Amino acid sequence: MSTSSHSYPMRSGDDQHSYIHHSSYQKAGINGAEEKTRQFILEKLDLQLNSGLSTFRIADFGCSIGPNTFHVVQSIIDTVKVKHVKQNNETRLVPLEFQVFFNDQPNNDFNTLFRTLPPSSEREYFSAAAPGSFYGRVLPRNSIHIGHTSYTLHWLSKVPEHVCDKKSSAWNKNYIQCNYLIEEVIKAYKVQFIKDMDVFLDARAEELVPGGLMIVLGHCLPDGVPLYETWQGHVVDTIGDCLMDMAKSGILSEEKIELFSFPVYFPQFSELKGEIEKNGIFFIEMMESIGHPLEHMSITTDFITSMFRALLTTLIEKHFGDGVVDELFNRFAKKLSEHPFDFEMWKTQVVYYVVLKRK
Numbered sequence: 001m002s003t004s005s006h007s008y009p010m011r012s013g014d015d016q017h018s019y020i021h022h023s024s025y026q027k028a029g030i031n032g033a034e035e036k037t038r039q040f041i042l043e044k045l046d047l048q049l050n051s052g053l054s055t056f057r058i059a060d061f062g063c064s065i066g067p068n069t070f071h072v073v074q075s076i077i078d079t080v081k082v083k084h085v086k087q088n089n090e091t092r093l094v095p096l097e098f099q100v101f102f103n104d105q106p107n108n109d110f111n112t113l114f115r116t117l118p119p120s121s122e123r124e125y126f127s128a129a130a131p132g133s134f135y136g137r138v139l140p141r142n143s144i145h146i147g148h149t150s151y152t153l154h155w156l157s158k159v160p161e162h163v164c165d166k167k168s169s170a171w172n173k174n175y176i177q178c179n180y181l182i183e184e185v186i187k188a189y190k191v192q193f194i195k196d197m198d199v200f201l202d203a204r205a206e207e208l209v210p211g212g213l214m215i216v217l218g219h220c221l222p223d224g225v226p227l228y229e230t231w232q233g234h235v236v237d238t239i240g241d242c243l244m245d246m247a248k249s250g251i252l253s254e255e256k257i258e259l260f261s262f263p264v265y266f267p268q269f270s271e272l273k274g275e276i277e278k279n280g281i282f283f284i285e286m287m288e289s290i291g292h293p294l295e296h297m298s299i300t301t302d303f304i305t306s307m308f309r310a311l312l313t314t315l316i317e318k319h320f321g322d323g324v325v326d327e328l329f330n331r332f333a334k335k336l337s338e339h340p341f342d343f344e345m346w347k348t349q350v351v352y353y354v355v356l357k358r359k
């Protein structure tokens with residue numbers, strides 16, 4: 001079973017810094033893939049919806065606190081209902097009920113999640129939490145018809161040990177992420193990513209019913225593009241520079257920064273595909289890289305600052321303690337406004353969209 005020792009949920013609650021208010025970038029990616037999911041379910045979902053199945057079960061892995069997860073599950077439900085009607089003679093339709101499992105780490109803010117569920121008059125599903133790391137089983141065998149996860153799998157189960165060990169050749173120096181600048185660091189992250197991916201896929205394969213679908217959406221690097229060449233990579237490298245500035249001002253110790261690295265790895269597209277194929281437990285029904293809908297829009301300093309603050313507060317506070325985040329993101333916003341981003345100069349990550357079918 002899973003543990004929560006390396007767990008950095010998104011900024012909780014519903015105040016001005018919460019993920020609830022700063023998840024529209026992820027939402028835009030989800031919207032970009034929605035029609036593909038609809039088409040796939042309508043054309044290919046084959047779960048004998050007419051053979052007495054009365055409860056259709058959906059799980060969203062790494063759901064955070066909303067609202068994106070509510071949108072995703074409602075959209076899946078709407079489509080499954082259409083498919084159900086199409087596949088059956090309407091007069092003899094067995095009413096289908098829906099149950100949704102919201103999964104995230106136990107220290108995710110489930111109170112906010114359940115408090116902000118759509119009102120029961122509008123909600124067509126029974127809801128339950130399935131707390132625990134998705135790098136392990138969180139649901140019973142053969143219990144889920146459709147699993148979904150978005151913007152989650154770049155979070156590793158832990159930081160590879162060597163990258164924070166000053167004596168190791170894989171030490172990440174004062175970089176705070178695997179930005180693809182140090183070969184040994186890339187190797188260490190990749191080893192962890194492969195291990196985690198295998199555990200994730202094996203666990204989901206057990207939880208899904210035969211023929212069940214697992215929909216996976218997230219960010220990855222286009223083939224041949226290192227993270228430091230992307231604007232997303234540049235943002236995090238800039239946050240690292242701000243931490244170093246804070247060390248120079250005596251607010252933080254430089255040593256603490258040298259022992260800090262994100263448990264995050266962005267694989268390249270074909271690397272991700274290769275790992276799913278190597279694992280072999282699922283059929284890849286569809287795998288595409290799609291541009292992010294906001295790719296060509298100019299994103300403001302405020303937008304970037306709020307988004308990364310909502311994503312990283314827990315992680316930063318856990319390592320550096322309370323009281324660092326305000327100063328850090330004030331400095332970051334100032335740096336960005338002094339040297340505004342020329343998005344044309346930077347490459348961008350892509351959204352990968354994968355539909356897996358349990359063999």
Ligand SMILES: C[S@@+](CC[C@H](N)C(=O)[O-])C[C@H]1O[C@@H](n2cnc3c(N)ncnc32)[C@H](O)[C@@H]1O
Nearest residue numbers: 009026062064068104105133134150151152155
């Ligand atoms: C960027 S948020 C994405 C939330 C939501 N899926 C969306 O698309 O808006 C990433 C979420 O993944 C969760 N997460 C990361 N690692 C996890 C793990 N091992 N098990 C369960 N949840 C995890 C985090 O706690 C966080 O809520």
